[in-house]
Amino acid sequence: MPKISRNNKKRRFKSNRERVNYFLKLFEKEDRVLILIWADPDALSSALAVKRILHNKVEKVTISHINEITRLNNQVMIKVLKIPSIKFYPKLLEDHNKFILVDSQPLHREEFKNIKWTAVIDHHPYTEGWEADYVDVRPEYGATATILFEYLKALKIKPTVYLATALIYGIKTDTDNFEKSTQLQDVLAFQKLFKCMNRHLLNKIETSDLRRSELRYFKTALDQLKFQKNRMFTYIGKVSNTDVLVLIADFLNKVYETSWVFVGGEYKKNLIIIIRCDGYRKDAGKLATKLFKSIGLAGGHREKARAEIPFENLGISPEEFNIQKFIKLFAKYFKFPNKKV
Numbered sequence: 001m002p003k004i005s006r007n008n009k010k011r012r013f014k015s016n017r018e019r020v021n022y023f024l025k026l027f028e029k030e031d032r033v034l035i036l037i038w039a040d041p042d043a044l045s046s047a048l049a050v051k052r053i054l055h056n057k058v059e060k061v062t063i064s065h066i067n068e069i070t071r072l073n074n075q076v077m078i079k080v081l082k083i084p085s086i087k088f089y090p091k092l093l094e095d096h097n098k099f100i101l102v103d104s105q106p107l108h109r110e111e112f113k114n115i116k117w118t119a120v121i122d123h124h125p126y127t128e129g130w131e132a133d134y135v136d137v138r139p140e141y142g143a144t145a146t147i148l149f150e151y152l153k154a155l156k157i158k159p160t161v162y163l164a165t166a167l168i169y170g171i172k173t174d175t176d177n178f179e180k181s182t183q184l185q186d187v188l189a190f191q192k193l194f195k196c197m198n199r200h201l202l203n204k205i206e207t208s209d210l211r212r213s214e215l216r217y218f219k220t221a222l223d224q225l226k227f228q229k230n231r232m233f234t235y236i237g238k239v240s241n242t243d244v245l246v247l248i249a250d251f252l253n254k255v256y257e258t259s260w261v262f263v264g265g266e267y268k269k270n271l272i273i274i275i276r277c278d279g280y281r282k283d284a285g286k287l288a289t290k291l292f293k294s295i296g297l298a299g300g301h302r303e304k305a306r307a308e309i310p311f312e313n314l315g316i317s318p319e320e321f322n323i324q325k326f327i328k329l330f331a332k333y334f335k336f337p338n339k340k341v
């Protein structure tokens with residue numbers, strides 16, 4: 001059962017149809033609706049679905065993202081699926097009279113806090129201390145896209161190829177291709193949408209990980225690669241975005257004879273560390289937290305972790321930092337033999 005928040009005054013809906021009808025009654029013909037998102041595939045696809053649902057029911061619907069969209073897959077998604085999202089600027093709040101938040105909650109971001117929300121539709125754990133005329137928060141769902149699929153279904157709206165492909169990509173991304181614990185609803189939505197989507201478009205989005213200009217980072221990564229028993233270390237230096245470090249770590253993690261991968265890079269005066277391991281009697285998240293939480297941001301799961309440490313906190317300038325110094329950061333955890341690394 002979807003969780004009904006107190007914001008709906010404990011309103012219970014007997015069906016998705018009833019719920020969606022209630023949602024639609026909040027809007028009038030002359031409304032100018034702004035859908036705000038922190039853009040990722042789930043949020044972008046959900047926003048596109050809301051726009052479709054409100055199409056012809058209100059005067060206009062605008063989708064706006066508050067974050068900078070740097071990830072290439074997401075840029076390609078917006079381009080090939082023609083998602084009309086614009087970068088947020090404060091005047092948008094004056095130009096619209098109703099506001100919808102999808103795939104997030106008002107307290108998640110500073111920019112969302114002071115807006116009078118008409119509707120909030122999300123799948124993150126429910127947070128207290130905010131209000132909206134309509135709330136649909138279902139933490140048990142793998143993706144907000146799944147919730148929006150149910151809205152479309154209840155309204156008997158057949159999604160276009162673009163919308164279906166977007167929703168599929170949203171669900172795949174947020175459930176890690178169904179590797180995270182997944183609800184039956186996510187699988188059902190996927191199954192239905194699969195018939196309407198275009199797999200070539202999806203493939204184009206999913207394989208667009210890397211810009212040509214970023215290939216040089218792979219060269220540096222391989223040139224700088226150092227082994228310590230079954231551990232791999234590489235330090236790439238300054239990078240134009242941190243996604244490329246993740247791609248390099250995932251690539252090195254494919255090497256059979258290693259059980260740990262550590263990739264470092266410099267981004268905006270921070271040392272970014274991406275960690276991968278096989279998870280067998282190992283815990284990358286614990287390692288990251290233990291070593292770096294006191295000097296920066298650190299966290300993750302058994303197999304994947306990440307840390308971001310201001311170089312200032314390391315007492316060293318980015319220019320002086322190198323692969324040897326990078327490896328030394330882990331000496332405490334692994335108790336390296338005393339010889340030179």
Ligand SMILES: [Mn+2]
Nearest residue numbers: 042103144174
């Ligand atoms: Mn999501």
